[in-house]
Amino acid sequence: MSTRRTLGVWCPDWPAAAAAADADLSPDRPVAVISANRVITCSATARAVGVRRGMKKRESQARCPDLHVVIADPGRDARFFEPLVASVAEVIPTVEVLRPGLMVLPADGAARYFGGEEVAAEKLIDVIAAHGVESQTGIADELFTCAAAARHGRIVAPRGDAEFLAALPIGELNAEPSLVTDDREQLVDLLWRLGIRTVGAFAQLSPTDVANRFGTDAVIAHRAARAEPGRRPSGRLPSTDVVIEHRCDPPIDRVDAAAFVGRRLADELHRALMSAAVACTRLTVHATTTGGQQSSRTWRCAEPLTPEATADRIRWQLDGWLTGRAGERPDSPIATLRLEPVELVDSGALQFGFRGAGIPGGDGEVAERARRALVRVQGLLGGDAVRVPVASGGRGVAERVTLVPLGDELVPAADPSAPWPGRVPDPAPAVVLDTPVTVLDDEEEPVQVTSRGGFSAEPASVTWGSRRWVLRWWAGPWPADERWWGAPEERVGAHARAQVLLEDSRALLLRYSHQRWTVEGVYE
Structure with a gap:
């Protein structure tokens, strides 16, 4: 019988529970936590009336008018989880936090002290319950299996991890965000399309075939599915000079x-x-x-x-x-x-994202130096002084980028996956501008957009800066009237866009609004 066991304590729907505690709501009040206008977590009472993850905010409120909706806040989740961790640490000191809502600890010493694994698990449930929070525990040999067992409220028999995992759906490989990488969702989707429906079916594949066919993350997932030995919680700190x-x-x-x-x-x-x-x-x-x-x-x-x-x-x-x-x-x-x-x-x-190693001519170290320099600038000038772009939703090119302060959660101002009828088609301009120009016809008279959505005359040239450029080609205009139903300060109003090709082969995206033209983007 293995003596190396791991105990996990999981608090279901923790972001929703933390939001309810922050707002001092009653336990029966339905709560939903949203990000990018979609539900990412909801309470059990909200699920009982039809609210589901991935649902849009408006649809969730339509199903449950009494729904309390809050924006996702990892800091709030961690602050309210800290008292629970402190209480568990008073009982069993060697606690590790995988994420707010899930903690793990070595089960061997706890089982010996309390007289068994089940008794130790029940003790921790009582400790969490003293804070008015529901929890589930799970015990297994390996860390990944322990997290899955906690979500299912199971105590897996020693050396029975592989058997327990085998019956679980393949989506369990991506169920615990603290133990997976960003590539795991793509892997699970690919395995499903290949007909692999359970973790056990994936575990039966040859490790050589998995390594040859898939990426590094698939090898890690395959080891977890086979319940091969991995890292475990430990109360002892390994020696290191980096302190x-x-x-x-x-x-x-x-x-x-x-x-x-x-x-x-x-x-x-x-x-x-x-x-x-x-x-x-x-x-x-x-x-x-x-x-x-x-x-x-x-x-x-x-x-x-x-x-x-x-x-x-x-x-x-x-x-x-x-x-x-x-x-x-x-x-x-x-x-x-x-x-x-x-x-x-x-x-x-350490894997760098698109803004890291993906920079042409650069590498991870160069990108890290640049990031540290930006952090110093941010520390000198304030949090909003350095911003990074996030793909957003909108019709115009400027609206499709949200600038977020460096270090903040990368949440767009609008959902980029929404339909956005009337959006400027791809490819998008390489340069975004807001420079006034004048569009002229053959007789050098200003061209405008009429109330019927057409040109007042055929465009022939564009005066941009101090120079006049002859047009080789043009398309449009495409009229739009956005947010006409909103308050006066929210209305965008009627406007139109057109594409033109200058005599030097540069292509421009023009925008007509309030009886004037501006260059909204330059294609390169």
Whole structure:
């Protein structure tokens, strides 16, 4: 019988539960958490009346008029989860947070102390229930199986992980976001289209065939499906020289000051990790007050932690402690902060996104240096000083990009997957402008768009800047009248767009509004 067991505690629909606690709602009030205008989590009472994940906000409110709708907030989820983690840590100290709503810990010592695995699981359920929160526990040999067992409320027999996983639908490979990468959803969809419906069917494939046919994430998923040995929660910290400690002078007693120091320590930690050619997937944050009180928490991520993710976790932990959400508030200000990497991987495991290694002529290190420079600028000029683009929804080219402050959640202003009738067709202009121009006919008279949506005369040239350009080709106009039903300050009004080709082969997207023309984009 294996002695290496893992116990997981899962709080169902945690973002919805945290939102209800934040608004001080009654337990029977239906709650939905949305992102990009779609439901990502809802409470059991909301599901009972037909609200489902992926549903649009308006449709969910139509099904449940009493629905309390809030915007997704990972910080809120972490703050309200911290008191639960603190209570569990008083019973079993070696707690790891996979994400707000799910924590894991070694089950062996707990089982010996309480007299069995079932007794230990029931004890933790009682601890969570004391906060008025429902929870489920699961016990298994491996971490991935433990998370699945917690969602199903099962205690898997020793060495029975593979048998338990075999009957689960293939979607379970992507059910726990803290243990998967962004590529997992595509993998699950591909396996479904190939006729693989269960985790067991995927596990029966040859590891060689999986490695040859699919990517690296598929190999990781296949090992999890076969319940092969992997990482487990541990209360002992492996020896490492990459430890960052900061003595606060003066001591810190405010959340904003703690967040500022936390961001600086996160940058310092990641510079040290880069110098050592390693990345961190599990980090312990220690805080000690001038009176000797301590707060320690271990954070784990499916992918290596970035400086932003590290700073967020420091802020969440200290916010919950200093405000008293994690139990009693400290009796004195924070005197020392220490970051200890618990689990390090080779730096090659750190995957950069499109704005990282995908830059032509650049590499991950160059992109990381650029990101650090932007973070410094943001620290000097404020959070809104540095913004990154996010694909958004809209009809015009400028509306299809939302600028979000660096480090914030990349949420577009409008849903890009919506139909958007009348949207400018692809390809989109390479350059977005808002420069006034004059469109002229053969007699050098201004061309306008009539109330019937047509040109007042055939365009012949465009005066742009100090030069007049002869047109080789034009198309349009395409009229539109957006938000005519809204309040006066929200109305876009009637306007039209047209495409023109200049004599030097440049193509422009023009916009006509309030009886004047502007260059909205340049095609390259």
